[in-house]
Amino acid sequence: MLRIIIALFFLAAPLLAVADPLPSWKDTENRDRIIAFVEMVTDPESVDYVTPAARVAVFDNDGTLWAEQPVYFQLTFAMERLAELAKADPSILTTPTLEAAANGDLNALVEGGHDALIEVLDATHSGISVEEFKTIAAGWLNTARHPATDLPYDQMTYQPMVELLRYLRDEGFKTYIVSGGGLHFMRVFAEDAYGIPPEQVLGTYAAATYETSDGAPAIIKAPGIAFIDDKEGKPINIERTIGRRPILAVGNSDGDFAMLEWTTAGHGPRLGVLIHHTDAEREWAYDRESHIGKLVDGLDKGPDLGWIIVDMAQDWDRIYTGGE
Template sequence: MPKLACAAALFVACSAAHADPLPSWNDTDTKSAIIEFVDNVTTPGLETYVTPEDRIAVFDNDGTLWAEQPAYFQLYYALDILREKAQADPGILSSDVLKAANDGDMEGMMAEGVEGLIEIINISHAAITPADFETSASEWLATAKHPTTGMAYAEMTYQPMVELLRYLRDEGFATYIVSGGGIDFIRSFADEAYGIPPWQVVGTEGNTSYSAESGTPTIMKDGGVTFIDDKEGKPVGIMRHIGKRPIFASGNSDGDFAMLEWTTAGEGPRFGMLLHHTDGDREFAYDRDGHVGVLNRGLDEAAERGWTIIDMAEDWSRIWTGSR
């Protein structure tokens, strides 16, 4: 190879090796802590080295990988589907909760708590195959508009977190979503949005059934909830689906506390991280109060547990993967 060509190839190789793996993260202690941890567990010969099969990273979704205010995106989807079905058959509005949901009365809808939400799920998420449901959800995410930002919901993933997922995979990690959201809903977009395939999604599960009537094998979503992947359910969901303790866990609320606690209690190097929503100008500012993404215990105990807190306003130069 000619000397100039050899020099150019070396320059390209060196540039790639030193390229910033997290370009949407500002050069703060948070970014340094992430890179230092990854270097420590991926460098052969170090006492902190972790073999690739044990490099498992788990991420909450709502409020961690995409936005969650003023309500979970899956709830907006459920309400839109409910209204669509009610237009075709008003008779499905058989309870006060369903009538409130159809009217956009969030207070009335939430009055019945979890039982009321299950009623809505039984209308909007049932009597459909998982494949048809995922098609419906992915189309809705690409076209429906968020009530505050006006962006498509699919555009409201966090660019810094997408970069982090890619960086971890480039360094031999397996990345999983562990979310309180419905597993089929998340599977409808996780691969395209985050590069996470359906089999690496852990989420809340509903009833499903199998039949082979008329010689056609079919799985149906039947409504209801069989497993809630939230709070103490998250470590349980991890063991059900993954089968081993992660070494890296990231969330944003006290609903993720048990997942971080269990992850960082293991032997060897561990990394726990919470996203603190401090940017009311570019996103939403919230923590200790509210109905979504409440973060109290995590803020109080992160330092003593050695967890890293992302300050969205200070640590991120960019928020959305979308055009804004």
């Protein structure tokens, strides 16, 4: 009897449905190209087989793994933290920039450019230990809600991308975040949100000092930016930190262009993917004229470089991990 059951099982096996690795992706050419690439580099019989050690995939975060409109979520965190600090001590608002940020005047902050942003980050991110900062950021993420969706910010991760990350890891890839966002801010939520541990998160980081107080050592976040993980800085940081050129890179803006260009210029099978924000109904539609996530070179040059341009409206059946 047991032999009969086993025989029936193997006869039926070819008819069993294979679990869809990307259930939130629509059945489109772009989805098929991604799956075909993964199958090609993981098949030991393929001439394009890539050993597990070399299966490195890198992902931008803002606009690629989670939303980024109307402003980067970390900037919202900084402005709200500044307002909270100012309630306790109004004297910290020593400049018009800090006053504008504490009052939620985003336009004034944008007009101030890079210097204004650094001023706000210095006021809210420095002078405390890394551990204290992570506790504060985690508390904010646990309570804050996005003004347009009313979702917690860490539920505005993209379900199709979470599936892609999981699929890649199931196929022996090692997945990394390589983002212009703050290193310590992203490390607070990346493992829970994406399954990416802190040591596989690369980002912009501030200056720091090593200090002891009452015999307790700590890393203290200091004013100023030590490294900006954006544009050409991304491949530099990947080479410095990971030590391998990725075979797959995913981004959404021209800030990611160098990372995709460097990745796909390597020898052997390579793939670049850009997420194009085209869904004004379920998310936002923006590219060439956007103040955040501007996408020009990627649209103009990416297709000729063999990159996949994912159309959110056409390729994704679902957007966020939360609220649907």
